Amino acid sequence: MHNFSSGPAILPKTVMQQAAAACIDLDDSGLSILEISHRSKAFTAVMEETEALLRELIGISDHHAVLFLSGGASSQFFMAPMNLLPANATACYIDTGVWSAKAIKEAQLFGNVEVLASSKAANYTYIPKQVEIPSDATYLHLTSNNTIYGTQYRSFPMTNVPIVCDMSSDILSYPIDIEQFGLIYAGAQKNMGPxxxxxxxxRKDLLGKTERAIPSMLDYRLHIANGSLYNTGPVFPIYVTMLTLRWLKGQGGVTEMQQRNQVKADLIYQEIDANPLFECPNATEDRSVMNAVFVAKNAAHEKPF
Amino acid sequence: MHNFSSGPAILPKTVMQQAAAACIDLDDSGLSILEISHRSKAFTAVMEETEALLRELIGISDHHAVLFLSGGASSQFFMAPMNLLPANATACYIDTGVWSAKAIKEAQLFGNVEVLASSKAANYTYIPKQVEIPSDATYLHLTSNNTIYGTQYRSFPMTNVPIVCDMSSDILSYPIDIEQFGLIYAGAQKNMGPxxxxxxxxRKDLLGKTERAIPSMLDYRLHIANGSLYNTGPVFPIYVTMLTLRWLKGQGGVTEMQQRNQVKADLIYQEIDANPLFECPNATEDRSVMNAVFVAKNAAHEKPF
Structure with a gap:
């Protein structure tokens, strides 16, 4: 079965089978993952293993906290500036598609927002490069992979400004240097779970500088202090994420994923480039390894296809 | 298996079996519920059936919108005042336990909060009654059932002020008159799903009056306009909630649940009251039908028990 729809993506079959089994009985506990207490020993072990696997696979040091929060990446569009950006400071954004644009809109509620570059006028067919980043910016926000437009950062800007990055659609698909990033957020449903x-x-040292009154559930510091267990968290998605991370580690980790994705992407782009009817509209060096986009050369062929 | 832990509660066995099956293949779609698009026909049908069942079982008219939001009830502690309470207006709260107290704390970030009554000094062993409610209050906030203390509103105050009610632990366990309520919120994990x-x-006519800039994901109006599908929502919990609601309807609905719970509660309280070692500390008329609390008459017996 191939799923070309928007939103959630395919998970490994073994992960789905284990998730189904846990709906009936989690590891012979006699309880379903759907009804187990988030404060139980069994679930505490799930949280610890999930965090440990993420730290190992991505290479996350103690400078950074790892949180499992309810909701989707869209909530981080406002939580990131709410937690990081003082009202009189400036956050820089690069606009590479609809997700960046939404993030920019939400940030404007909290402080000054400077859009350093945008590829909107070119229908988001490239990633702006050689962008000058003001050294006094609180952070630089990027969307690493643009699902709708099929572009992707193949390397991140070199800057001392902490990068805040929406990695929802390509996290765990290539190695990163965590020290470049002030904040990484990613909805589970593309590469990790449901x-x-x-x-x-x-990065923990970036928090607590806004002097803003933040509701408890929106305050990263509160979730860090409570190990993501301030309230009943998204128990089942965390469990499935653990299963996916175990699978990913067994397959060889993010370097192996990067190689496999590159092989798949090369095959698809070769076919698109050779095909007389279709073309990829995007700058060659910015083509996404995660999702290849193609359009009909003759626009009249789009609808029938 | 009996689950006495905090947090999530037991679901019907048939619901868990159906949820497990959907992790492998949702209704012969060839896709798992964990990977299906939230914009697919199959999932749109799930959303529509879940809302229709809720409207039927609770008796919800067109005055009220029904939303399925990510996260737990704790997020509604701040979202309710953020969406309903203008900065210069007053919301009234009755403090009946730790959940009420948390709701009060979050509301104070948004407007004037008047705590009309509290049973805190009596260790929350009763529900304050005959409370005078200022007629110009924007809303009156109640926690209908207090899980930790074992008290429950057995009837709601008669007032023209819209009631905002945290029903996380007793929704769908008795009939209500929806027209009394401006807002009802309930985390899924007690009575509905994971x-x-x-x-x-x-109540739709209460929205849009705060003149506050609200982040998109926190704005009830945006979720109403998008039928809870502004972003990828909590697909799996919504699906399991639908299964539970089907089961609940098949059992006879909320009136039948009320009768069953009363029979169970009567048995437990009879045993507690007759037992020479234990007692229920709560006012008889406020004892929760959902969760019976008992303590040792001799405090020295608590630890060994």
Whole structure:
């Protein structure tokens, strides 16, 4: 079965089978993962293993906290500036598609927002490069992979400004240097598990500087202090994420994923480039390894296709 | 298996079996519920059936919108005042336990909060009654059932002020008159499904009056306009909630649940009252039908028990 729809993506078959089994009985506990207490020993072990696997696979040091929050990446569009950006400071954004644009809109509620570059006028067919980043910016926000437009950062800007990055659609698909990032967020449903959980990796020393009154559930510091267990969290998505991470580690980790994805992408782009009817509209060096986009050369062929 | 832990509660066995099956293949779609698009026909049908069942079982008219939001009831502690309470207006709260107290704390970030009554000094062993409610209050906030203390509103105050009610632990366990309520919210994990989704039932004419800039994901109006599908929602908890609601309807609905719970509660309280070692500390008329609390008459017996 191939799923070309928007939103959630395909998970490994073994993960789905284990998730189904846990709906009936989690590891012979006699309880379903759907009804187990988030404060039980069994679930505490799930949380610890999930965090440990993420730290190992991505290479996350103690400078960064790892949080499993309810909801999707869209909530981080406002939680990131709410937690990081003082009202009189400036956050820089690069606009590479609809997700960046939504993030920019939400940030404007909290402080000054400077859009350093945008490829909107070219229908988002490239990633702006050689962008000058003001050294006094609180952070630089990027969307690493643009699902709708099929473009992707193949390397991140070199800057001392902490990067805040929406990695929802390409996290765990290539190695990163975590020290470049102030904050990484990613909805679970593309590369980790079912919808309903967002992974947040945040550099702890960047927090607590806004002097803003933040509701408890929106305050990263409160979730860090409570190990993501301030309230009942997204138990089932966290469990499935653990299963996916175990699978990913067994396959060889993010370097192996990067190689496999590159092989798949090369095959698809070769076919698109050779095909007389279709073309990829995007700059060659910015083509996404995660999702290849193609359009009919003759626009009249789009609808029938 | 009996689950006495905090947090999520037991679901009907048939619901768990159907949820497990859907992890492998949702209704012969060839896709798992964990990977299906939230914009697919199959999932749109799930959303529509879940809302229709809730409207039928609770008796919800067109005055109220029904939303399925990510996260737990704790997020509604701040979202309710953020969406309903203008900065210069007053919301009234009755403090009946730790959940009420948390709701009060979050509301104070948004407007004037008047705590009309509290049973805290009596260790929350009763529900304050005959409370005078100022007629110009924007809303009156109640926690209908207090899980930790074992008290429950057995009837709601008669007032023209819209009631905002946290029904996380007793929704769908008795009939209500929806017209009394401006807003009802309930985390799914007690009476409906797995953790990660909160049901919000809100009177539409109360919205849009705060003149506050609200982040998109926190604005009830945006979710109403998008039928809870502005972003990828908590797909799996919504699906399991639908299964539970089908089961609940098949059992006879909320009136039947009320009768069954009363029979169970009567048995437990009879035993507690007759037992020479234990007692229920709560006012007889406020004892929760959902969760009976008992303590040792001799405090020295608590630890060994």
């Amino acid at each position: 919808a309903g959980m967002t992974l947040v990796i945040v | 953790a990660g989704m909160t049901l919000v039932i809100v």
